[in-house]
Amino acid sequence: MDQTAERLLGSANRLSRDPETEIDWDAPVGDGYGMSPEWSTLYGTPYWDELTEAQQRELTRHEAASVATTGIWFELILQQLILRDVYDKPARSAEFQWALTEIADECRHSIMFARATERLVEPAYRPPFVTRELGRMFKALASGESAYAAILVAEEVLDVMQRDWMRDRRVEPMVRTVNHIHVVEESRHMVFAREETRERLAGAGRARRWVSALVIAIAADMIVSSMVGRQVYVNLGLDADRAVREARRNEHHRSLLRTSCANLMDFLGSVGLLTPAAARVYRRTGLL
Amino acid sequence: MTFVISGECCSDASCVAVCPMNSIHPAPGEPGFGAGASLFIDPRTCIDCGACADICPVDAAQPADRAAPEDVERNAAYFAEREALEATDLDSWEPPAYQVWGRGPQRVLVVGAGPAGMYATRELLLRTTARITVVDRSEQLGGLVRFGVAPDHPCTKQIIGTFERIVRHPRVRWLPGTEAAALVQEYDAVIHAVGARRSRRLGIPGEEAACTAEDFVAWCNGRPGAALPVELVGPRAVVVGNGNVALDLARILLSDQLDTADVSQQVRRTLAASGIKQVVLLGRRGPGEAAYTESALQELLAIAGDRVELRYHARPTGWTPEGLTLDTGETIAAGNLFTAIGFEGQPVDGLPFDAARGIVPNVRGAVVDRPGHYVAGWIKRGARGGIGVNKACAQETVQTLVSASRGAASQGS
Numbered sequence: 100m101d102q103t104a105e106r107l108l109g110s111a112n113r114l115s116r117d118p119e120t121e122i123d124w125d126a127p128v129g130d131g132y133g134m135s136p137e138w139s140t141l142y143g144t145p146y147w148d149e150l151t152e153a154q155q156r157e158l159t160r161h162e163a164a165s166v167a168t169t170g171i172w173f174e175l176i177l178q179q180l181i182l183r184d185v186y187d188k189p190a191r192s193a194e195f196q197w198a199l200t201e202i203a204d205e206c207r208h209s210i211m212f213a214r215a216t217e218r219l220v221e222p223a224y225r226p227p228f229v230t231r232e233l234g235r236m237f238k239a240l241a242s243g244e245s246a247y248a249a250i251l252v253a254e255e256v257l258d259v260m261q262r263d264w265m266r267d268r269r270v271e272p273m274v275r276t277v278n279h280i281h282v283v284e285e286s287r288h289m290v291f292a293r294e295e296t297r298e299r300l301a302g303a304g305r306a307r308r309w310v311s312a313l314v315i316a317i318a319a320d321m322i323v324s325s326m327v328g329r330q331v332y333v334n335l336g337l338d339a340d341r342a343v344r345e346a347r348r349n350e351h352h353r354s355l356l357r358t359s360c361a362n363l364m365d366f367l368g369s370v371g372l373l374t375p376a377a378a379r380v381y382r383r384t385g386l387l
Numbered sequence: 388m389t390f391v392i393s394g395e396c397c398s399d400a401s402c403v404a405v406c407p408m409n410s411i412h413p414a415p416g417e418p419g420f421g422a423g424a425s426l427f428i429d430p431r432t433c434i435d436c437g438a439c440a441d442i443c444p445v446d447a448a449q450p451a452d453r454a455a456p457e458d459v460e461r462n463a464a465y466f467a468e469r470e471a472l473e474a475t476d477l478d479s480w481e482p483p484a485y486q487v488w489g490r491g492p493q494r495v496l497v498v499g500a501g502p503a504g505m506y507a508t509r510e511l512l513l514r515t516t517a518r519i520t521v522v523d524r525s526e527q528l529g530g531l532v533r534f535g536v537a538p539d540h541p542c543t544k545q546i547i548g549t550f551e552r553i554v555r556h557p558r559v560r561w562l563p564g565t566e567a568a569a570l571v572q573e574y575d576a577v578i579h580a581v582g583a584r585r586s587r588r589l590g591i592p593g594e595e596a597a598c599t600a601e602d603f604v605a606w607c608n609g610r611p612g613a614a615l616p617v618e619l620v621g622p623r624a625v626v627v628g629n630g631n632v633a634l635d636l637a638r639i640l641l642s643d644q645l646d647t648a649d650v651s652q653q654v655r656r657t658l659a660a661s662g663i664k665q666v667v668l669l670g671r672r673g674p675g676e677a678a679y680t681e682s683a684l685q686e687l688l689a690i691a692g693d694r695v696e697l698r699y700h701a702r703p704t705g706w707t708p709e710g711l712t713l714d715t716g717e718t719i720a721a722g723n724l725f726t727a728i729g730f731e732g733q734p735v736d737g738l739p740f741d742a743a744r745g746i747v748p749n750v751r752g753a754v755v756d757r758p759g760h761y762v763a764g765w766i767k768r769g770a771r772g773g774i775g776v777n778k779a780c781a782q783e784t785v786q787t788l789v790s791a792s793r794g795a796a797s798q799g800s
Binding site: 103107113137143196217263266275277282287290349368373387 | 389401404405407408434435437440441475477478483488509513515549552557633643
């Protein structure tokens with residue numbers, strides 16, 4: 100573990116990004132897409148085709164802001180999980196120092212996302228009340244592989260989307276930069292989360308593995324389903340009932356989600372966290 | 388420090404997709420992808436995050452300080468003449484491409500559980516809601532990964548674990564030891580991923596007494612029913628061919644370290660008792676046209692040293708118990724002749740066949756004049772490219788299959 104942590108610390112030295120100075124927060128924001136339109140929850144549905152191009156673009160900006168808000172919510176959880184985990188670890192160890200580096204990264208990311216959403220759209224988003232309360236419980240209780248694998252799930256889902264958006268010339272340049280900063284730093288976090296998950300699971304019995312697998316799957320469901328909510332459609336003046344209905348049945352979107360989670364599912368499978376019960380949850384959520 | 392990719396690279400490009408700095412090349416779509424066997428990491432832009440190593444299915448990506456010096460050098464050399472890509476200039480990245488969802492077929496048959504078939508199955512699971520049946524004549528999945536990859540390359544075989552997870556997916560039905568012909572009617576679409584297992588022939592007198600790469604590798608890997616068709620006779624053997632398979636063959640014949648490899652006692656004993664101490668590797672053309680990769684050659688030379696002799700521009704004309712005769716009249720005295728001059732596909736029942744190229748004629752995977760039938764892997768593009776190259780190949784086929792029942796693909800910006 101310490102070897103990985105040392106390497107990651109070295110990598111952070113080689114390239115850490117500072118959104119504060121790298122992004123010109125005073126520059127005017129253009130009217131680009133907030134995310135690749137293909138990633139919109141409505142893309143590929145009849146409703147999408149009825150929208151004007153301007154509406155479609157506005158929708159992606161609100162969706163991007165909503166996803167970023169979910170990102171902030173989870174980063175808050177994550178910071179606490181890590182802080183609790185390293186609470187009594189020796190401060191001189193590379194693992195401890197890397198953990199704090201990660202927290203610092205996440206802290207900067209949350210501020211970056213907050214500022215970016217503020218500049219992108221008018222209304223502020225927040226995950227639904229129930230999700231927030233369940234998150235409160237999770238961050239107080241989760242530990243070991245449940246904590247690290249849940250971190251991994253959240254990071255990985257977001258990461259693959261952002262890799263697409265950052266490369267997409269149609270997306271607003273500020274959003275592209277924000278996404279790249281996140282992608283670079285998350286790649287280190289995911290390496291760390293995988294390593295921790297593997298380590299914590301070594302020697303875990305079947306019962307514990309079963310419970311952890313299910314907890315992680317449910318956390319994944321919460322994260323994914325809270326990314327874009329009803330409020331997004333309401334704020335745009337759309338028929339929210341219809342939008343929610345069509346988004347829920349949107350196989351195009353489900354296919355994109357499955358594709359982005361393929362590596363994650365491979366990893367969970369390889370460490371024995373894809374139990375039948377967990378797999379059922381992932382299939383319902385649309386990740387498998 | 389940076390990361391480097393070793394010669395065991397499978398080129399499935401999963402590392403390209405996770406690299407946050409666009410440091411790994413050639414990427415799919417770039418010149419050179421699928422031609423050589425390896426991908427490379429640009430040491431000028433790698434930030435040492437380790438994402439590539441984490442994702443690599445065959446453990447070929449390693450920290451430079453733990454890798455072999457020649458691997459470090461090869462990675463650096465690949466980029467020597469190329470400009471470093473500035474990852475923070477996001478326009479230097481390829482834009483994303485998207486596939487628009489439609490209904491797609493609901494019942495798909497995949498014939499062949501080798502890399503091409505398994506990557507196609509995986510892609511179908513991701514891109515469609517189809518129920519997929521996978522069949523293979525063999526009782527085991529993995530195809531050439533299991534029975535064609537040299538047994539002293541165990542890392543490459545790790546990818547079988549990924550394949551096993553694919554067939555356990557609830558939407559997949561896996562029928563080992565099954566012939567496809569009887570099933571074809573029941574499906575909306577069929578992907579033939581049957582490979583190209585048969586060795587090409589030299590076409591010289593006496594060749595029937597030689598051993599083909601197909602037979603040798605199947606025997607080494609313990610494929611059920613496979614036997615070595617010749618008796619091994621030392622001290623010298625000739626291997627005709629200049630691809631990686633020929634090099635694998637020469638390396639296994641000369642290796643003193645097979646103890647760590649995944650081979651049976653019987654194979655080990657037979658090789659040890661053969662008395663083969665020297666191998667002549669015969670290229671019919673020059674070193675410039677040789678199909679082997681630099682890393683495979685280095686590996687062979689490291690193991691065999693001066694026990695391997697490389698000869699080029701040599702045309703064999705006949706094989707006798709005395710040895711191999713060349714068109715110059717010279718005879719190379721040897722006890723065994725091995726041929727490793729490539730593989731060719733065999734005709735598939737009910738499908739057209741291009742005998743000259745040894746493939747089923749197709750357009751981006753769709754079999755010409757046979758709606759509902761698709762091909763992937765070596766039977767689609769010829770026996771070229773390593774295991775992972777089949778991933779991009781299978782993706783293209785599935786994209787064609789899915790587009791046939793829906794709108795055109797949507798290109799990103």
